[in-house]
Amino acid sequence: MDRQSTILRAAKPTLDEGLAFARYLDQAAEGFFRFMLGRRAGHILATAFLQPDHDLSHQYVTFAEQNSRIVGMVSGYTATQHRRSSFDPVRRAAGRYNLRMEIVLVLCAPLLRIIDSVTDGDFYLQAIAVDKELHGSGVGATLMAAMEEQARAGGSTRLALDVSAKNNRARRFYERRGMAIESQWPRRIPIPGFKLYRMAKVL
Numbered sequence: 001m002d003r004q005s006t007i008l009r010a011a012k013p014t015l016d017e018g019l020a021f022a023r024y025l026d027q028a029a030e031g032f033f034r035f036m037l038g039r040r041a042g043h044i045l046a047t048a049f050l051q052p053d054h055d056l057s058h059q060y061v062t063f064a065e066q067n068s069r070i071v072g073m074v075s076g077y078t079a080t081q082h083r084r085s086s087f088d089p090v091r092r093a094a095g096r097y098n099l100r101m102e103i104v105l106v107l108c109a110p111l112l113r114i115i116d117s118v119t120d121g122d123f124y125l126q127a128i129a130v131d132k133e134l135h136g137s138g139v140g141a142t143l144m145a146a147m148e149e150q151a152r153a154g155g156s157t158r159l160a161l162d163v164s165a166k167n168n169r170a171r172r173f174y175e176r177r178g179m180a181i182e183s184q185w186p187r188r189i190p191i192p193g194f195k196l197y198r199m200a201k202v203l
Helices: 015-028 032-049 079-083 088-107 109-116 139-153 168-176
Strands: 007-010 061-066 069-078 122-130 158-164 180-185 196-202
Touching (some): 015 069, 015 122, 032 088, 061 139, 069 079, 079 122, 088 109, 139 158, 168 196
Parallel strands (some): 122 158
Antiparallel strands (some): 007 061, 061 069, 158 196
């Protein structure tokens, strides 16, 4: 299918769309949410997705559809929106599975701090993912363009995101769209097998 057949729309606060969001989010995060939340990760994220005013809310999600089927997702928010966010909806949704989540949050605190830093004026691209069979079809580029337009319309002056240094395909995708590496984490003491790049683009 070609780019012209792709339709973008805002997410709806339903459990089914929450499950679709959870799947794409975990794909974009390379399995981190499944690692943090366990086998119920999809249900936990989908439940939190229904709630407003937090980073994983349906309010900040756009889906791509082809022939009325969801084929991709992008989510992002402004620094102001992020500051109003709370992780409480995920904690409530996790319920008795909280312990695993809290342990992972403590162990990964340095990683989460760098992801958590959204500079004033930036629009933070939290996640973008497309069905694997549609990689290279233009769906991802369409989603990125929509985020840039949304960011400009909201008064943001830059688009920013974090990407694993090992994810060369994603990094090249962002570079082709004008984004450049501005910093890396960790900055001083290396963590074997792990590095994040913060990429940004002036809008």
